Amino acid sequence: AQPFTSENEEALTESETVIYLDNSFSMQAKGDRGELMRRAVQDLLDSGYDDEVITLFTNDSEFRNVSLKSIQNELVQLDYTGSQLDYEAAVLKGKQMFSSNSERIKNLILISDFQQNREFTPANRDEQFQLKYVQLRPVSSTNISIDSAYIRDNNSNNLELKVKLKSADGSLLNLPVSLFNDDVLTAKTAVDSEENPIASFSLPKNQQINGKLSIEDVQLQFDNMLFFNIDNQEKIKVLSINQADDDFLKRIYTEPEFEYENVPFEQLNYNRISEQDLIILNELDEIPVALSNALNSFVRDRGYILIIPSNESILNSYNQLLRSVSRIYMTGFIPEEKLITRINYDHPLFEGVFDQEVSNFQYPKVKGLIRTQSQGSPVLQFEDGNPFFIQEDNVFVFTTALNEDHSNVLNSPLIVPTLYNVGLSSLKLPKLYYTIGNDIEFDVNTSIQQDDILKLGLGENQVIPQQRSFPKKVTISIGNNLQEHGIYDILRSNEVLDKVSFNYSRKESDLRYYDLSSQFGIESSDSLKITLDEIKSETEINALWKWFVIFALILLIFEMLILKFVR
Known part of the structure; x- marks a missing residue:
């Protein structure tokens, strides 16, 4: 031992x-x-x-x-x-x-x-x-980052790309910001104000841009770049079936986002329904069985419908449709004047619309409403808690007519973002860019065979995201599938259908x-x-065993010397 x-x-x-x-x-x-x-x-x-x-x-x-x-x-x-x-x-x-x-x-x-x-x-x-x-x-702890980017449409022949920079305590004045399209440097600019550190680029409309924004900063590297893409994207197709004036819809569903079409109810071609992304029933007195059946198939295929009832709506015909596409049920008219006072700020339709909750605005009013029973999410409500606007999955329902004789809702600033975002939600085309790590969902306007799948490709790497296929689109869902930022190809076999950009979260920039x-x-x-x-x-x-060996050897040598010389 x-x-x-x-x-x-x-x-x-x-x-x-x-x-x-x-x-x-x-x-x-x-x-x-x-x-x-x-x-x-x-x-x-x-x-x-x-x-x-x-x-x-x-x-x-x-x-x-x-x-x-x-x-x-x-x-x-x-x-x-x-x-x-x-x-x-x-x-x-x-x-x-x-x-x-x-x-x-x-x-x-x-x-x-x-x-x-x-x-x-x-x-x-x-x-x-x-x-x-x-x-x-x-x-x-100084770090300069590209925080975000967004598009402003100034109604000219160009788009304005706004780029927001951030720094804890470093100067941003005169910091060059470079814009690349397909890895080719196309423009350079700089921030001209410390108080509002935003750089601006003018981009031509109707041009596909696979963009990268870049700055030079020696601290962290991941936030020195931001990828984005602007596509000549397909327009969201909106069809309004009318028995009332639709001027307010024409003003909301405009190009370049939407392709708006209106048709009098009596002239409706039912074959056009399946081609749309959003169908609006604009104050129909009655929904016939044939239209109800067509809309039922449309909703099953992930089409969206927006229902605006009339003052003379035959509720049985409305309920026939609603029963087949939702759990919303109309029970009867309430002929009382009501104020619309409650906004569901957490509803996805209002994401990014309000900076803060609004407590004192001019409440729109109606002369009467339809009482409903619903499992859906109320978007807007009356003062007594009854819903004014409800969503259940891809079905949106107003509980009152919107014409000027019945309400002043069309004069309210609420109506534009509400209807505009209903349109955008009906076909979730890829955004300017997404943040890796967030729950992401977007639609690809294509149809695929039963055994086909869509992939996301970045260089030699490919990822198969979760996806659901419908007759005219594929819905892509992304959780933690992606690890690398960049502009990804959306692939069907080897065919590039579209592109979508992903960037790292900026939480670590601070x-x-x-x-x-x-x-x-x-x-x-x-x-x-x-x-x-x-x-x-x-x-x-x-x-200590090494030392014991050494001491033992030394003692042995001494003993041998003593024995030799003492004799």
Whole structure:
């Protein structure tokens, strides 16, 4: 047996080390020895843990029961990611990676900048392992980013592309912003106001643009680019079947977004219904069975309908249609004047419409309404809580006529965004761009065979998103399918049907950090090397057998010399 000494009792016990290495984009910020994550990797490789078995995980990868020496290449090539683990989730995942051996000393190390964009909840003390925090911070918290972009139509031959920049404390004046189309530089401009840091580009209408916006900033790289695309997209087809004036509809459903067509009810060609995206029943007195059946098929194929009843509506005919396409039921007329006072601000139709809740506006009024029973979502309501406008899936229903003899609703500023967004929702064409990580849904105006699928392609990489096929469109749903920003091709086999842009979330652009000590009373270190040395010293066994061998050899030599010379 080899004799040894131990500095403490833990030295007599085997140990396990699990390390969480944050490789989110903010860890690309520069510390006093370069990028924070690169510095952490180098400290790990220089730690002297080369051959010891550890477990290491990042936001998007893991290495179980390996030596640092065996994964050296993987660590050096580790890339940054937009995927993030909440700190609480990182602790839980690390805990699950320990063995079930209760005799071992277990250490979990969290290496991160502990940025405030993620919620931080101090972990409860756990007797099963020791939790150690290593907080790495950049030298400077200044970061300039392209925050967002949007289109303004100034009714000329051009569109205006507005680009919003952000910076915590860095100057944005005269910062060049470059615009590329298909990787070709087409324009450069700059922000001319610190108070309103927006750069503007003039773009020709009716031209397809696969755009990239770019700035130069030495801090973080992921937010220096923003991808977008403007397409000569197909128009949303709207057909209004009229028994009342439709001038207000003509003014709302205009080009370039919509292709609006109106037809008197008596002249309706039923074959045109299936070609539309949105059908409007504009104050029909009665909905005949043939029209009800046609609209039922239309809704089943994911077409949208908007119902505006008349003052003389025959409710049985309306209910015949409503029963087949929804759970909305009209029960009778209420001939009382009512004010429309309640707005469902959380309804998707009003996303981005209101900056804040409006408490005092000129309430529109009606001279009477139709009472309804519904499982749908009320969009607008009367003062007594009865619905004025209801949605259930792809069916929208007003509960009163909109003509000027019956109401002043058409004079209200509410009507335009409400009807406009109903039109947009009937065919969710790809937006200017989407943010990776959000729940995303859009329509591709195409039909595919039963065994066909649509793919998203970026260079050599292809992703198969969730999709639902209908006779004239395919609805694409994206959750966490995508990891890389860029302009993706929408592919049917090898045919490019359209393009759609995705960008990383800008949450990490704001370089503000938790102070673990003052905010949570947590002891942390700013040096991974010191933390690893502490763990090593706590568990190190100081073996003495080598010294005993040396002393034994020296004594043997002395004994031989004594025997030789004493004689």
